[in-house]
Amino acid sequence: MERPSPRGLAAGLVSLLALAATSLVAGPAAAAAGDAAPCALPRTPAHHSLGVDRWNGAYPRPDHALDAVMVFLSFPDAEPATTPAEIASDYFPSTTRFFRRASYGKFTLRPHPQREWIRMPKPSTWYGIRRDWASDRRSAYLRDAIRVADERIDFSRYDIVYLVADPDAPGVDSDATKVVNFDRPLHADGTDIRRVVTVFEQHPPDHNVLAHETGHVFDLPDLYHRPTDGKGDWDTYVGDWDVMGSQFGLSPDLFGWHKWKLGWLDDRQVVCVQSDRVVTLEPMADVPVPGASLGTRLAVLRTGEGSAVAVEARGSTGNDLSTCAEGILLYRVRNETPSGGGPVEVLDTHPDSDACWERSVYPPLADAPLRVGETYSVPGAHATVEVADRTPSGAYTVRITTGT
Secondary structure, X not given: OOOOOOOOOHHHHHOOEOOOOOOOOOOOOOOOOHHHHHHOOOOOOOOOOOOOOOOOOOOOOOOOOEXXXXXXXXXXXXXXXXXXXXXXXXXXXXXXXXXHHHOOOOOOEEEEEEEEEEEOOOOHHHHOOOOOOOHHHHHHHHHHHHHHHHOOOOHHHOOEEEEEEOOOOOOOOHHHOEEEEEEEEEEEOOEEEEEEEEEOOOOOOOOOHHXXXXXXXXXXXXXXXXXXXXXXXXXXXXOOEOOOOOOOOOEOOOOHHHHHHHOOOOHHHEEEOOOOEEEEEOEOOOOXXXXXXXXXXXXXXXXXXXXXXXXXXXOOOHHHOXXXXXXXEEEEEEOOOOOOOOOEEEEOOOOOOOOOOOOOOOHHHHOOOEOOOOEEEEOOOOEEEEEEEEOOOOOEEEEEEOOO
16 A cells, blocks of 8 residues: 555455455475575564565466556546546556566566556445445445446466556546555456556556556555554655655655565575674665676675665665765664554664755655764664775675674
């Protein structure tokens, strides 16, 4: 679920949850090994836990090509002003490019947009579409959507389902865009449907919104802070860093920890720091030329049974081309903190300054990275991080002192 923007299946559908994840049953586990293993936090029952020791088999793992169907839904109370092709172009190929860059070419999202609108049986206003949706109307919407779509679509061909509502229908609220998970998978065309992405965006939509929502399909958590009273700042946890925090961020590439969880980084690119060490970190968003090694991308300091501090380089390249500041980014990870509760918190190495007021979603964290020549004492880790140098290729030489 995204934060507010600036601007034969029926029985199974009754039982659903509007959470971004439900199953806590791990699938085939690939235990971490090698130098990174001591820092691999274990998965916990927390919603979208950031444990990386095993994969939750209830979610598709994006370590190979996946197929996504886009179903376009119209309503009796509105005639669509756009075509499915026009709306599909709002999201693709940009979303595919985002994931291809973020995964270093290891994952391809293949969209299959349908060519025609499929008419829902009730007016858009009847469904009561909004962010915190009444469960009975939400169930009715999903029941109707899957029923009318199943008449034309073979769901067994697809790994991901996007239900895209007519943006001009009077009852469509863009704040309602989210991933809906079923507590019991639906069965259609010989396949289980565990979740769908319900898209209610305007045309054109919010930037990177589908990359954010698709991240939930891969078991990634919301990193923004949702104020309990609906007021206040949503970006205090991670600011511009990572699309799971803000889809409008200047540095939307996924954190290295997320890439480790998803399988885009393996133990060869992750260093567990248990004593004084000098590491060379390649910028996280830097996509190497085909055939070249990724190099070390992430250093981790274990700070407790369920917590760690991650150290990575961020530069003006790839998905981070519009970044406000380059340098070494540090952030705390907690495996027992649920989605939306702050499972990741960026450490501000420049707490007395901010940057990019005209562009940043949260200027106090826009200049969070440590620059060359600077040293930072990591709270609670009994460690210091010094950025000793930057190589001609753009990698950072980082000296980590643990005191052990």
